[in-house]
Amino acid sequence: MKIEVNSPTASQLPTDRSVRSAASSKINEAQGTTEDRTTFHSDSALVQTLTTQALSSPEVRQDKVSALRQSVSSGEYSVDASKIAGAIVDSNSI
DSSP, X not given: OOOOSSOHHHHXXXXXXXXXHHHHHHHHHHHTOOOOOOXXXXXXXXXXXXXXXXXXXXXXXXXXXXXXXXHHXXXXXXXXXXXXXXXXXXXXXX
């Protein structure tokens, strides 16, 4: 699993807030209303920890692959056709 840390949406965020704020203030003064404020906050330490954890995990979970390979080889692995059909129907109904 690959996580794109530098997503294109992050670069589309406005960086010059002073122009927007000044324009907003003039409009609010003209209308005689108070200014609304919005604050965005991201816990960067948590985001960094999760990113590091995701990037350090292996793309292939070898333990699961080995267990499945052994089940198939020994003939113990069985496929429930009705479960597969139900999952296909459920995924197409979204």
